[in-house]
Amino acid sequence: xxxxxxxxxxxxxxxxxxxxxxxxxxxxxxxxxxxxxxxxxxxxxxxxxxxxxxxxxxxxxxxxxxxxxxxxxxxxxxxxxxxxxxxxxxxxxxxxxxxxxxxxxxxxxxxxxxxxxxxxxxxxxxxxxxxxxxxxxxxxxxxxxxxxxxxxxxxxxxxxxxxxxxxxxxxxxxxxxxxxxxxxxxxxxxxxxxxxxxxxxxxxxxxxxxxxxxxxxxxxxxxxxxxxxxxxxxxxxxxxxxxxxxxxxxxxxxxxxxxxxxxxxxxxxxxxxx
Amino acid sequence: xxxxxxxxxxxxxxxxxxxxxxxxxxxxxxxxxxxxxxxxxxxxxxxxxxxxxxxxxxxxxxxxxxxxxxxxxxxxxxxxxxxxxxxxxxxxxxxxxxxxxxxxxxxxxxxxxxxxxxxxxxxxxxxxxxxxxxxxxxxxxxxxxxxxxxxxxxxxxxxxxxxxxxxxxxxxxxxxxxxxxxxxxxxxxxxxxxxxxxxxxxxxxxxxxxxxxxxxxxxxxxxxxxxxxxxxxxxxxxxxxxxxxxxxxxxxxxxxxxxxxxxxxxxxxxxxxxxxxxxxxxxxxxxxxx
Numbered sequence: 001x002x003x004x005x006x007x008x009x010x011x012x013x014x015x016x017x018x019x020x021x022x023x024x025x026x027x028x029x030x031x032x033x034x035x036x037x038x039x040x041x042x043x044x045x046x047x048x049x050x051x052x053x054x055x056x057x058x059x060x061x062x063x064x065x066x067x068x069x070x071x072x073x074x075x076x077x078x079x080x081x082x083x084x085x086x087x088x089x090x091x092x093x094x095x096x097x098x099x100x101x102x103x104x105x106x107x108x109x110x111x112x113x114x115x116x117x118x119x120x121x122x123x124x125x126x127x128x129x130x131x132x133x134x135x136x137x138x139x140x141x142x143x144x145x146x147x148x149x150x151x152x153x154x155x156x157x158x159x160x161x162x163x164x165x166x167x168x169x170x171x172x173x174x175x176x177x178x179x180x181x182x183x184x185x186x187x188x189x190x191x192x193x194x195x196x197x198x199x200x201x202x203x204x205x206x207x208x209x210x211x212x213x214x215x216x217x218x219x220x221x222x223x224x225x226x227x228x229x230x231x232x233x234x235x236x237x238x239x240x241x242x243x244x245x246x247x248x249x250x251x252x253x254x255x256x257x258x259x260x261x262x263x264x265x266x267x268x269x270x271x272x273x274x
Numbered sequence: 275x276x277x278x279x280x281x282x283x284x285x286x287x288x289x290x291x292x293x294x295x296x297x298x299x300x301x302x303x304x305x306x307x308x309x310x311x312x313x314x315x316x317x318x319x320x321x322x323x324x325x326x327x328x329x330x331x332x333x334x335x336x337x338x339x340x341x342x343x344x345x346x347x348x349x350x351x352x353x354x355x356x357x358x359x360x361x362x363x364x365x366x367x368x369x370x371x372x373x374x375x376x377x378x379x380x381x382x383x384x385x386x387x388x389x390x391x392x393x394x395x396x397x398x399x400x401x402x403x404x405x406x407x408x409x410x411x412x413x414x415x416x417x418x419x420x421x422x423x424x425x426x427x428x429x430x431x432x433x434x435x436x437x438x439x440x441x442x443x444x445x446x447x448x449x450x451x452x453x454x455x456x457x458x459x460x461x462x463x464x465x466x467x468x469x470x471x472x473x474x475x476x477x478x479x480x481x482x483x484x485x486x487x488x489x490x491x492x493x494x495x496x497x498x499x500x501x502x503x504x505x506x507x508x509x510x511x512x513x514x515x516x517x518x519x520x521x522x523x524x525x526x527x528x529x530x531x532x533x534x535x536x537x538x539x540x541x542x543x544x545x546x547x548x549x550x551x552x553x554x555x556x557x558x559x560x561x562x563x564x
Contacts, residue, residue: 009370010371010372013367021377024382025381028385031396043405088291090288091288094285094287095288098283113298115550119524120541120543121305123305124306128302179283228395232398242395258380261383264446265450
């Protein structure tokens, strides 16, 4: 028996939900609106209709060379994601298809490394990076982002791989497939969706990481997180410019996030909630 | 069954991840532990020497230390309370039939994708600024004195920003969890005359338990490490009013160059995180076995 939904009930739910949703979204909306204002408009009091000037966007590029940190963010998040996948795919694979008594312990241990406060190793990391000449370098930061997200990547892949039925492997083996043939022709196609979702989540996490990206960079390798943080002590009028820089910084990830809601839940909960 | 060959291969496939993570964790941690027993100042190396537990005593006798631990706990627990309770309410709301559900969902989860410095600066300048912020505009509209949030309620302001970032996460997880609730059970309960409250307490809440556990675990990992939000808003102040443990360690190391003390603080942060982790891992381990 379907539940009878009264129109009245639906109308009230719709109204309440939209009001709450718009309140939650408001800071983002207001940032986007302000990015199309002039600096004087931006501090002239509450106003939802901007003059639609794009001067702030132009100034963010001309005054701060915005393109550079933006590209750094792209390079760091893509690079670290690919690197993490290269290391994690074999590991998750072996744990999903050849589990041992210790598999669960290893998984829990990996998760526990995520619990270590980054700040506890701030100075050693600084020393290591300095001695290797990796401070403020894209390579150093790529490795850093790879390592801090590796546990989540392994976990997420593991939960996907575990759902691939083992009988398929046995069937292909009976048909005479070699080990590599088995991996390449049978498993890979089934694993691609899981790998893609993992990639998406990791790009989001790497893009928004805001401890090491701020502490280990100066100008050369600084991504958007470090760039935006430098706006915390600005001179003069800067709200429209801050808004323009912020809008550009969050837009790509916001859109990716909207398209990946389902995978996100699964990835972020280590498969515990689907 | 796995053959010997595949088992050997499996070990080789697993080894890089495990070894890399182990090295990545162990080496810096050992260095931190070593420095925590030294007096070490890179700017003034004359007094560098072994001091035993001196740094721990110094750190402990520093009033900022106890306050930072208290602030850390208040921050984590407040944000957890706001996001879990708010998340349950929002999930129940979004689960109702409505027009434009997809768009509402997108609007609600959006803050989660905003990088911490942007979230913090937008709230600091455009929403909570005592002169030009939206809150100040609202206050003036009602003829009230605008509040200087970051000066008067610094920790609360940081909590508000962090809660805004994590409420969407809790909502999304709990909504997904809610939607996997068996519709027939719900209907059966309804037909048996169970009211909304008793259905919620005896059916929905137990079903959400797993989701809630997961939300608390993941959020605690990230909330114990809140840094950028403090850096760009209050910078830990006024005084130490909004300094959490990570921020205090950062200040000791990067601003005061007291590496020994910072390292002792770091080790204490590790111990704290491990205490929390121990309980949380047990909860999650149990949940994952089901």
